Amino acid sequence: MYKSISSSQNPLVKQVLLLQTKSKIRKNQGEFVIEGLREIDLAIQGGYKIDQLLWCEELLPEKHFKKIEEKTGSPTVRITKEIYEKISHRKSTEGLIAIAKYSELLFEDIVLSENPLVLIAEAPEKPGNLGALLRTADAAHVDAVLIANPKTDLYNPNIIRSSVGCIFTNQIVQGSNEAILAFLKRIKIKSYAAALTPTSKPYFTFDFKLPTAIIVGTEDTGLSDFWLQNADEKIIIPMQGKIDSLNVSVSAAILIFEAKRQRNFCL
Structure with a gap:
């Protein structure tokens, strides 16, 4: 069973919104947001650590979501379509958002x-x-x-x-x-x-x-x-x-x- 979020006042929802809009927050927390199956998959292939997945089942069937979830092993939160539309920066992505760790090469x-x-x-x-x-x-x-x-x-x-x-x-x-x-x-x-x-x-x-x-x-x-x-x-x-x-x-x-x-x- 996945934890579910349906309130826009949930702390995780607020965190995603801040990470989407505030560079200072991203830098201070060392985290950023990735949207979309392809982008998240490329981040995983690139060695980025995924801390959290936010999944909207109404937009992304479970069989497609599972392919990404199995690669990350990250905790997942199920969100409503309304929440997804509120926190999504891109309105055309497929219903999956990830919070990832910064990775900076020297x-x-x-x-x-x-x-x-x-x-x-x-x-x-x-x-x-x-x-x-x-x-x-x-x-x-x-x-x-x-x-x-x-x-x-x-x-x-x-x-x-x-x-x-x-x-x-x-x-x-x-x-x-x-x-x-x-x-x-x-x-x-x-x-x-x-x-x-x-x-x-x-x-x-x-x-x-x-x-x-x-x-x-x-x-x-x-x-x-x-x-x-x-x-x-x-x-x-x-x-x-x-x-x-x-x-x-x-x-x-x-x-x-x-x-x-x-x-x-x-x-």
């Missing part, structure tokens, strides 16, 4: 391939952009995503949603610009900064077949002077229209998949 935890490809995103502020970058990184199977001078909480529900769970499939490390540069030097990776400068050269003129780090900045201000001065090369995606830039996730995808193309990743 630079020394990163496992690199023999010929690593790394994506660096400096100070991403928009959750949708960061989520899209993580989807791109997963699609290209990059070795790691390094977030320099982070401006947003990695476990913001909008990042989890826009990444479609790829926050759990990538090796992600957050750190200062200085710490990330020191890491690149330590592992001897050549860095390429995507930047609109007079000295930038078209990306397709470079050889990305050796260990490579692609660095992208924000759409509003681009990369800081730190990376313009410290990156090994500055690269540009030539534009033929009236604008001079692309969405950051689109730019990253073009550059990363050029590196993958050069490495014959389809063979």
